[in-house]
Amino acid sequence: MQVTRTSPVVQLDGRAFRRSLNKTGRYVRKPMDDAESLALMEEHGVGYSSTGLVARMRANGNLWQEGVKLAKAYGYCWGVERAVQMAYEARKQYPNSKLHVTNEIIHNPAVNQRLKEMEVNIIEDVGKGKDFSGIKGEDVVILPAFGASWQEMKMLSDKGVQIVDTTCPWVAKVWSAVDNQARKQHTSIIHGKYSHEETIATASFATTYLIVRDIPETQYVVDYILNGGDREEFLAKFSNAMSEGFDPDRDLLRIGLANQTTMLRDETLTIGKMLEKTMMQKYGPAELKDHYMVLDTICDATQERQDAVTELVQKQSDPAERVDFMLVVGGFNSSNTSHLQEIPEMAGVPSFWVNSAACVDVEHNKITHKLAHGELVETQPWLRDGPITVGVTSGASTPDRAVEEVLDKLFRIKDPSFSGIAQLSMEAALTPPSRPEH
Structure with missing residues (x-):
């Protein structure tokens, strides 16, 4: 069964766009494993413990x-540790440059405070959008572990800044999934929170998307797919969680699943089964592959x-x-x-x-x-x-x-007389944990 969209869709080639950043000579996306930066992370308490109580516990089962x-x-x-490490390495590599990060590098107040103390400016959205006007071409801009929208990336690249992209490779894997869905004219159903930085970034790489937070919202969507419903009610319910111009009567004919990597795994799997069952019921097993796509994007x-x-x-x-x-x-x-x-x-x-x-x-x-x-x-x-x-x-x-x-x-x-745990006697671990290849 052929399904044709009835309105024009602007197609972003996400992979080509990210490759174009690599060609600028102003884009870094891998850590250097710099020993001094890792040692400073240990000193600041923003890395893995190699001598404290947690290290002792690891050594004792x-x-x-x-x-x-x-x-x-x-x-x-490893994705978070990698992002913090790359931020520390950027501070060392560009000692005389102004450094910015387009949001909190990770969701940890102590780590973000350390970066501020190292004169890294955190550009936060305080309800009125982010203000990038202070960024100059000679500056260095760090993209956080959650990633950034392609619009932000393009704007920064156009400014001529040095970009240090700490986006977790698992997040980038989700971007590839929604890019594949867009290529096949499937709407990306994203299991996530529409205001979360990672989901905002992921949605930007989708041509058409709908964000569902949980199983009840998914049930509402599958009921609409199978039985139809009040279109205006649907649009009002998901007004903050869908692509511009979204039409549930047109854009739920072909769908694919993606997820915010930090959501509950079992919930994502359940949502995937609900969507697959719905499309099989509506179109039959023979045509399921034409109407439903799923790739494994659950973060290990x-x-x-x-x-x-x-x-x-x-x-x-x-x-x-x-x-x-x-x-x-x-x-x-x-x-x-x-x-x-x-x-x-x-x-x-x-x-x-x-x-x-x-x-x-x-x-x-x-x-x-x-x-x-x-x-x-x-x-x-x-x-x-x-x-x-x-x-x-x-x-x-x-x-x-x-x-x-x-x-x-x-x-x-x-124990009011407790005076602390003796530190484990070992050299500070200067080699980060092994990282999966992506």
Whole structure:
């Protein structure tokens, strides 16, 4: 069955555009593995811990004595570590240039503050759009781990700046997926949050797109595909989450799935099955491939962290394996951290999400923490008397030192005489973890 669009569509060749940046001579997209920059990250506490408590736990099967269990996969993913490293390397490589980053480099306040202290200007959208007027041709501009829209990239390239692109390769893989969908005139159904920087960037590489946040929104879409509905209601519901000129009666005939890499893996898989089943029901198995496209764009790091938390909280029936509560450390505006918090909440395991050690009041045994869906609450008293077992994880944008600082306060509540953990005696790890090839 042939489906023809009834309105002209502007087609962006995303891969050709990104290749054109490479040819400018003013575009860097790979780290240099500079030893001095890595050592400075260690000193600033924005890299992997090689001597602190987290390093000790890694060396001891992710355990500390009998009371703390670190998730098997936690904290900095290689894409985030790579982005921070490239920002540090850029500061060293261009010592006399003005450096800008087009948003927070990652969703971690301590890391972003360190960059500000290194005179890296963070251009944030405070509700009125980003102001790029202060960027000059001789400046260096860093693209964050979430990526940037192609419109921003083109504008910066036209200014003649040096671009340091720290976009996570997993995010770029999603861009390739929506580019493939656009080439075959499929609308990209993006599982994500329409205001998230990564989803904004991904959507810019799609010709036609619709962003769904969750399963209920997807159900609304599949019902419309199968049964039709109120077009104006549809357009109002997704007014902030669709491409310009989107027409549900025209643009849902051929669809493909993409995702914001930090969304819950199982939810993305469920949404994919819903869309596939819908298109099969509407067009039949023989024509399914003409109406539905899917590529594997689920980030391994996101999946591994979610699976590791699931493993910790699924052992509650075993007294030797159960945890009294989960401690989740990560930025309050971090999407992937919110999903790590969501897993124990859904499993009925108490969980406390903090963005830094400042959330823990040692003197009053009080913790200020966030729930997965946004509510900020206080719990007092936090820690009960007697032995406890704590499960620990952290978001993909959270350096090890942030976890260590939170645990330090937990230990001081349990033992007022606690004076710190002796550092592990080993050389600072100057070689970053191995990275997948993309």
